[in-house]
Amino acid sequence: MLQVSLSEIETSICKAVSATSLPVSFGEDAGRAARCMAESGIGSLVAFVEALDALNNGQSTGFNTQCAAMGKFIPKLDARHLSALYAGPSACDLLVSTHDVGPEYAAITLENVDKPLIILFESLVTSIDRTFGLHLSWKTQHSIQAICWRGALTIVEGSSQNLCTSGPAKMSILRITKPPTNMEPAWSPQRTKKLTYVEEEVWHRLISYTNRLLVDSTEKSRLTGAGAGITDTD
């Protein structure tokens, strides 16, 4: 196992998502979600790496924008899963948008989501510093209901282990105005883990994505870079 910092997790996921041609801000959101997940000690980075693999090999795809505008996220290509990395940020954007025109986005559905866990943690990050919460539910082998309220995660149905069960799954997300009562959060930001360990094989798979953003040096770049040609004899 490799000890990694939360910052490394966040930046590596961000770069890896950007490297799969997703918008940079989707990478940023995924990075924050992965960091939050690592802080919580719930779940595993494997979910993110598998989501990257699914996008990379075409198993997962983006969403139909017309349906999404109606609050229904479905894969834009038939027989594909809906990429959580792709759909999560946009679904959260709709949920947090309070407005007095157009359709009301108090409820969102997402069909055939490849990694519900990613959307859960993106929702959890989204819920920080809001006056409302998000209620998520989905079913794979187990039924899951969870509430994200000001950065704290409460599992209403299922267990922490169940959360990690892979998709695909149909998810619903509701905006709620009252916090969960009489239930202890499964995790809240005050209980942040200080040390994070990742399996080396998983980390290397992740880094193989981030490396796609790197540009090899050329003779020209070496000659024109900062400090090129200087050997310090001063």
Added chain:
Amino acid sequence: MRQLIRRMNHENWHIKQEFFLLNDEGHGKALYIVSTPKRSYSLVCFSHYLEPNRRTDRVIADAWDATFSLFDGKPCHSDINRLESQTPLQEAGRFHASELVMSRANKSLRLFDYVMNSLASGTQPKADVINEIGYLMRTTAVYANGKFGMADRTNYANRSELMQPYQAEMLTVYMIRKFSLDLVEHVAQRKNCRKFVPLDRRLKRHIGIGNATGLGMAPFLVSHPVLIHNWFHARETALASIRSLEAPTPNQANIFQKQIKQAALHISEWNIEDKAYMANITALENDVRFLIERTSKQTKFFEQPRPWDTLYKMAVDNVCIEAQELLVSLILEPYPEYTDKLAHTLHVDREIPFDPSMSVVEFCSLIDHHYSWALAVNFNDLRQSKYFWYYSTEKIEPRRGMRREEIGADKEMQIAVARDIQSMREKLQSAKNQEIMAVFLLRHPEFRHIVKRVLIRAQHEYSEIQDNMIGEKCRPIDILRCKLAFFGATKFDPKSDLWTRVTMFQGAPLDDELSRDDKDNWGFPIKPVSKCYKYL
């Protein structure tokens, strides 16, 4: 830097050399313990032989004269053994959450050898030679915040001594300065213990620690808009408060008059090779003279109402931008009570929640209002998109390439704010006015990072560097200098448009002087035995 020194003074920090196991050439390891009221930190130092042809400031270097780790607490033997195997590797090493900062430094051979030989022969080095370079060692990178497995900043951001941005890094750099001073005396003594004399305290104090900074800092500032807003906002808030004052006390006026004269002397001792920047320094010196004359005691300048405001306006109308910026610093000097209370506003403790519920028409008006500078750039002119920024395979550091001549533009970093603002503004023309931005972004997620920026800008007026980062005229050196100036770095010595050397902690109290009353009087360091300046 001065914030750290003030804290060290107020809290009576102590620094102890735990061991200094270096051979005659100065190679080996050393450990310093910094004791603060609540906890200890340690600088673990490794000094190495370095082939002369491998000594370079460039980030791509893989060997250095010395490497360092700032350890959280006191390391045990196994920690030191572990760091001995990892710290010299720098970016290629792996670290633990017990390490807060990692750094490395190379000697300024010219000054190091000169000072060492002087001391070994029983004489003190000349102040002029020390002043010319200003440091014995120069750091070429200072890493923290979770890089390479080190502690995340969140692990220690709630500690009062490290809460403000970059305090752990500044502590490391201050300690490296101490190591460099101890090192030169050690080698000199070993070379000739009979004739050796320790370095004169005043000369010692005038030796700072160098730093070479390259491009990486520029994208950092673009991607941390709230942080840079906080820094500028604190400065502007303090300045506005002071400008509104009716009158300074005689003591406050005296502090200003003394400091501006010291600043003038400091500038007169600042010499660099770059001709264009040297011309700026000369112009700055002339303009500071003008300000000294206008505010001297004979002019009774401070007897008029709101003299700080008058002075500021006079500077805007009469002196170069460098002198205006210097004046702002000098105006703040007599009023630590205005600046210190803003220290807690410098850091960013939370993300700004993203709320794309604004309508397209409202959002467009925000762009038009806040981004006229970006909309004015003519991207049909290829010179405006001459460059692209990317991460290099070598050390995964940001670099800038020429878009039409080098490979890699398809992997461009997303920091071309002006270009992206224009592209988005154009797409918004075809969106429905009342559509909310969240829906617009369903179709155009490629602009989501720009929407975030615009919303941040709407609440943070100093969050944008109003320059076209990919344009031919963009000079990254100015961006680097901005950040380094906030650290308190002095003696900027640009080596091109892409990188600069600076001096840090020059004139700062030595570790055994931290309790002195004049601990804060080193903002504009001057040679210990300086020529008599006519304005002093």
